[in-house]
Amino acid sequence: MDLFLQLFFNGLTNGSYYALLGVGFGLIFATTKIVHFAYGPIFACAAYAAWWAASLGVPLPLAGVFAVAVAAVLGVASFLVIYRPIQVRGAPGLVALIASLGLFILLENLLGIVFGAGNKVIENVNYDVFFLGPVFFTSIHLWQIASLAILGGALFLFLRYTRFGKAIVAMTDNREMAEIIGIDTTRMAIAVFAIGSALSAVPAVLILLKDGATTHMGFQAVFMAFVTVVVGGIGSIRGAVVGGFALGLVQSLGLWKIPTEWQSSIAFVVLFLILVARPQGLFGASRL
Amino acid sequence: MEYLLHIAVMVCLYSILATSFNLLIGFAGLFALSQAAFYGLGAYTTAILLVDVGLPFPLPLIASAVVGAGVGTLLALPALRIVGDYLVVVTLAFQIILVEVAMNWTGLTGGTDGISGVPNYQVFGLSLDSPTSFLPVALLVAALCFWIAWRLATSPFGRSLRAMRENESAAVSVGKNVVAMKLVVFAFSAGLAAVAGSLFARYFNYVGADSFLIEETIYILAMVILGGAGNLVGSVLGAAILVILPELLKFIALPVDIADKSRLVLYGLVMVAILIYRPQGLLGERKTQARTRASSGPGGGEAAAVPLRASAGAAARGRTIEGRGLAKQFGGIVAISSLDIRLEPGTITGLIGPNGAGKTTAFNLLTGFLKPTGGEVLLDGSSTGALKPYELARAGVARSFQDLRLFTKMTVLENVLVALPGQVGDSVFSVYFRPAAVRRDEAANVRRAREVLAFVGLEEQLHETAENLSYAEEKLLVVARLLATGADVLLFDEPLSGLDGATLQEIFPVMRRLAESGKTVCIIEHNLDVIKELCSVVYYLDEGHAMAVGRPEELMADPELAERYFR
Amino acid sequence: MKTLLRPLAAAVMSVALVGGLAAGASAQDNPKSYKIGAILAMSGKANWYGKVMSQAIEQAVDEINAAGGIDGVPLEAVIEDHKSGVAKEGVAAMNRLIDLHDVQAVLTSFSPPTLAIAPIADEKGIFLLNGGGVSSALIGASKYLFHNRSLASDLGRAAATRAHELGAKRMAQLAWKSDAGESVIKAVEPYWTGTLGGEIVATESMEVGATNIDTQMAKIRASKPDVLGLWLFSPDPGLAIKRAREFGMKMPIIGIEYNDQIAKLAGKYAAGYEYTSDYFTPAEGGWAKKFADGYEKRYGEQPEFYAANYYEGTYVIAELMRRAKAKGIPIKGDKLAELLRENPVFDSVYGGKMTFQDNGVAKKRVALFKVDDAGKGVFQHYIEVK
Known part of the structure; x- marks a missing residue:
């Protein structure tokens, strides 16, 4: 039972990590219809930016802000330089996806060239370790959950109650209609790339603190974000x-009795079975 | 020189993978992410059969293809019930699970060590153990695989695949069994990828799970998109570029520590640049003009002898379709309740009523696109409850859609061709084993399609892509496509809305002739002038059932209806 | 048609270009230099390995050339990339090395590419020396394949021996989901439960380079082990040590690798970690110290285990080339292998001599190290595996 509780808690923390990644990725996907795979290396760039700033002696919170800025700028730049020209030419969505893979390779290796190989760790970070009964966790774990609650909630409120946010939602629902009623979809797309990428910087910094950063950390991140979004329903x-949370919990609790050598496929086995039983997906797409 | 030949072998392998993947993505529009899994499946099958069982050539190769196709079909069975983006996840899941199984099932696959020592091909005592000696085999197999894919893609079956890609429900409405088509294309795509895997095992003599990861699927996907989805030659080109480019980049001298990363940066840059410059891929989707034009050349006299009226309807069997007590609920919402409707041969029936009255739902029930929650549909007195929509279409009940649902990326001629019933080339067996019959049938079909198009006045636009047509032309094409099905019961969902008076005057005679030839015609229409002009019976639908039935003048004279609808 | 021709023309031109370069490069009968190939992880997930290995090779080549090369002919290293263990990349690299550079000896790394190039080595008679890959499947993969690294399975058994010394009975093991990790499990399990009479209470796997191992740690903690064996390689032991200690596990942790990367990741938790390794500290002086000083001067960091192996490997190949020249036999891979078997004793950067055994593996002494509070691995004693 102790193990179950611990795994449950692990599932929650991983779940909130996946969820936050998914929220950012999904916002971009739903609004612009671009499968932005380069979300992964931008996530990695954010972690490296924070590491670089911190290693220059910048206080950690400021380094985090810097990471957010870097991610937002890279996100917007990738839209303006790559995706927009492709979309303007009326290419199908797959093309933007492949271009984003090209960008993925480019950025990941650029990171390797600039920062060199090996793990980047912020040394001497101290964070608290807690024991709640049999369950162990650290303040980073709490931050993972808190960041989802705060940022996810803020985004929700932003999309629901601000003019700008409503315009984004309108574009998510129907791009053509949004254009007809006078929404500047390019501006919205830029905003969405900025917000979505900025969101990814937060979990990136937390992972940097928890496990360190590597140039290839982006693949897993964008992969899980992608699966999260498709499982949860696009545009929501x-x-x-x-x-x-479903993904995090399944991945964690699924290994309660099953050997960990099946770790990377357990979530997919469950997904597979669920989707075969419920072909329309777990949850239909809904607004917000 | 061996190095160059090695690259050539790799181009062969990836050509097979990219062309087979293109069948799924570019032609069938099925976005599956498991190509590398089938590649690996083929490699492991060959390796295991050679190393553990010791089967002689060509059994392992055949076994690979069969296992690949079989597992592909098995995967497709549940996966195809899944809609849209979820297919991506299911196939992605399959990809990851398969690799994990290969890593963990040590007894069979060697686990993380993989399988070493797969024997080389032996030809007349010569061991094909170098790129030089292996290349002819690779070329031969790649050419064969390309031919198989090409034959499929350019056949009438391939045309049906593209129609399904463009609009699945429209493909169903012209009688295509899309489930069977998906299974077949999955089997072909997976089987061909597995053949590439078999070559892999023979060439590298080593099979390990690391070679078949999701990254490999993405790599192959990039080849397809770069070359141009829906263009098989493009896939070969895409494979060649993505294999050769990194090798070329090796010749740029760079400092050792950053050399290979810099090359990958350049590689990514080139990929992005190509796609910005040519978003449709290097080669766009191929138009099939040349072929259809050739086959409609001299020698078409036989068809000219058959008057259009014959092909469009003289053979009409005079069929009656009837809905009895039809009801349909979506969740708690009642769309149709106790609807009785009867459509007679030789008459044009009109369906009118306010928006949301259930007119389109009634069509969906009659054509089997929706199953009623109550009541039944009878075709010439026998229930159609067990028939799927495509079967009903083949049985002679066809419909159009309010939102047209044309096959937009296909030509006008293809839009009609695809709808012709009973095509020999829709059978995959015939495509490969009765090519002459397919060719003959195709030539006849092209003639029929041209007649239908001439009938609606679109003969000038034969080779125009559907998306380039004007709105009126699109409407005409919808009519032509519906006629081409040869169905006896024709249900038109707002075929005339948005057309100007002159065009209407052209279409009215078409409709009347259809009825005169014995067809059963029903139209949903809002324009009462059109109803008066064409229909002999009108159903007024409101709140899900027929509030009134009668001749147009009768209904319009009804004061209550006038109040509710006609004003 | 124009659109079709353009890419086609580009393709033809590029093939011609490759052809021209290939022809130019292979025309060397009386070489201006002897070339050694190396197929390393120069990009991808494990590019850290490629970095240290290639640095050490370059250092060795420069040193050898400064001392007059191979009887006056300079040595040259050609570094190729297998993208962190992709078999087909290894094969492409091997073909390039043979074809464009006429290489006779190749330093290889990682199991999948090494297994995939082994048949080519057999066919073309190319000498292979592996200082990184540790899978047992590598043994005998090619008659020209040698290893100047202790197999991970030997290190694992040594680690188990140490755990036994500490009086542990219940071992939990965390291993890489790779041939390297699994070969340790395969070696340790029978030894621990059989010869040493212990019990395995948990066997967990982690992906190479995985960052999230909370699940594994939770399961290990729940199994209440009295020793934790880490059958992981750089940098993952660092994360595992840190996470285990954070999880409140106090039992001894014993592994088979330690270096700067691991130290950085483990941070303050590294202290007390014990590991078995065949790398001696340069403090002993001699060649080891000379190598370490040179490396630090060139690259600004301490060399470690993998650097040492590839540095040493380069010297082994240079020595074989010298022997061939002395005997007047042509420098061909198969001849180099024959010469090695004739006299399998070489100087080792680890101190003293090393001897290649019949199975192609160089036998080195395995020692136990313990990490002190400053994060340095301190030599404890040699370990004899029972």
């Missing part, structure tokens, strides 16, 4: 959150 923050 709530869906991404539910999808993220």
Whole structure:
């Protein structure tokens, strides 16, 4: 039972990590219809940016802010330089996806060239370790959950109650209609790339603190974000959150009795079975 | 020189993978992410059969293809019930699970060590153990695989695949069994990828799970998109570029510590640049003009002798379709309740009523696109409850869609061709083993399609892509496509809305002739002038059932209806 | 048609270009230099290995050339990339090395590419020396394949011996989900439960380079072990040590690798970690110290285990080339292998001599190290595996 509780808690923390990644990725995907795979290396760039700033002696919170800025700038730049020209030419969505893979390879290796090989760790970070009964966790774990609650909630409120946010939602629902009623979809897309990428910087910094950064950390991140979004339902923050937790919990609790050598496929076996039983997906897409 | 030949072998392998993947993605529009899994399946099958069982050539190769195709079909069975983006996840899941199984099932696959020492091909005592000696085999197999893919893609079956890609429900409405088509294309795609895997095992003599990861699927996907989805030659080109480019980049001298990463940066840059410059891929989707034009050349006299009226309807069997007590609920919402409707041969029936009255739902029930929650549909007195929509279409009940659902990326001629019933080339067996019959049938079909198009006045636009047509032309093409099915019961969902008076005057005679030839015609229409002009019976639908039935003048004279609808 | 021709023309031109370069490069009968190939992880997940290995090779080549090369002919290293263990990349690299550079000896790394190039080595008679890959499947993969590294399975058994010394009975093991990790499990399990009479209470796997191992740690903690064996390689032991200690596990942790990367990741938790390794500390002086000083001067960091092996491997190949020249036989891979078997004793950067056994593996002494509070591995004693 102790193990179950611990695994449950692990599932929650991983789930909130996946969910936050999914929220950012899903926002971009739902609004612009671009499968932005380069979300992964931008996530990695954010972690490296924070590491670089911190190693120059910048206080950690400021380094985090710097990481957010770097991610937002890279996200917007990838839209303006790559995706927009492709979309303007009326290419199908797959093309943007492949271009984003090209960008993925480019950025990941650029990181390797600039920062060299090996793990980047912020030394002498101290964070608290807690024991709640049999369950162990650290303050980073708590931050993972808190960041989802704060940022996810803020985004939810932003999309629901601000003019700008409503325009984004309108574009998510129907791009053509949004254009007809006078929404500047390019501006919205830029905003969405900025917000979505900025969101990814937060879990990136937390992972840097928890496990260190590597140039290839982006693949797993964008991969899980992608699966989270598809499981939860595209175009829905709530869906991404539910999808993220579902994925995190399945991955963690699934290994309660099953050997860990099956770790990377356990979530997919469950997904496979669920989707075969419920072909329309776990949750339909809904607004917000 | 061996190095160059090695690259050539790799181009062969990836050509097979990219062309087979293109069948799924570019032609069938099925976004599956498991190509590398089938590649690996083929490699492991060959390796295990050679090393553990010792089967002689060509059994392992055949076994690979069969296992690949078989597992592909098995995967497709549940996966195809899954809609849209979820297919991506299911196939992705399959990809990851398969690799994990290969890593963990040590007894069979050697686990993380993989399988070493797969024997080389032996030809007349010569061991094909170098790129030089292996290349002819690779070329031969790649050419064969390309031919198989090409034959499939350019056949009428391939045309049906593209129609399904463009619009699945429209493909169903012209009588295509899309489930069977998906299974077949999955089997072909997976089987061919497994053949590439078999070559892999023979060439590298070593099979390990690391070679078949999701990254490999993405790599192959990039080849397809770069070359151009829906263009098989493009896939070969895409494979060649993505294999050769990194090798070329090796010749740029760079400092050792950053050399290979810099090359990958350049590689990514080139990929992005190509796609910005040519978003449709290097080669766009191929138009099939040349072939269809050739086959419609001289020698078409036989068809000219058959008057259009014959092909479009003289053979009409005079069929009656009837809905009895039809009901349909979506969740708690009642769309149709106790609807009785009867469509007679030789008449044009009109369906009118306010928006949301259930007119389109009624069509969906009659054509089997929706199953009623109550009541039944009878075709000439026998229930159609067990028939799937495509079967009903083949049985002679066809419909159009309010939102047209044309096969937009296909030509006008293809849009009609695809709808012709009973095509020999829709059978995969015939495509490969009765090519002459397919060719003959195709030539006849092209003639029929041209007649149908001439009938609606689109003969000038034969080779125009559907998406380039004007709105009126699109409407005409919808009519032509529906006629081409040869169905006896024709249900038109707002075929005339948005057309100007002159065009209407052209279409009215078409409709009347259809009825005169014995067809059963029903149209949903809002324009009462059109109803008066064409229909002999009108059903007024409101709140899910027929509030009134009668001749148009009768209904319009009804004061209550006038109040509710006609004003 | 124009659109079709353009890429086609580009393709033809590029093939011609490759052909031209290939022809130019292979025309060397009386070489201006002897070339050694190396197929390493220069990009991808494990590019850290490629970095240290290639650095050490370059250092060795420069040193050898400064001392007059191979009887006056300079040595040259050609570094190729297998993208962190992709078999087909290894084969492409091997073909390139043979074809474009006429290489006769290749330093290889990682199991999958090494297994995939082994048949080519057999066919073309190319000498292979592996200082990184540790899978047992590598043994005998090619008659020209040698290893100047202790197999991970030997290190694992030594680690188990140490755990036994500490009086542990219940071992939990965390291993890489790779041939390297699994070969340790395969070696340790029978030894621990059989010869040493212990019990395995948990066997967990982790992906190479995985960052999230909370599940594994939770399961290990729940199994209440009295020793934790880490059958992991750089940098993952660092993360595992840190996570285990954070999880409140106090039992001894014993592994088979330690270096700067691991130290950085483990941080303050590294202290007390014990590991078995065949790398001697340069403090002993001699060649080891000379190598370490040179390396630090060139690259600004301490060399470690993998650097040492590839540095040493380069010297082994240079020595074989010298022997061939002395005997007047042509420098061909198969001849180099024959010469090695004739006299399998070489100087080792680890101190003293090393001897290649019949199975192609160089036998080195295995020692136990313990990490002190400053994060340095301190030599304890040699370990004899029962």
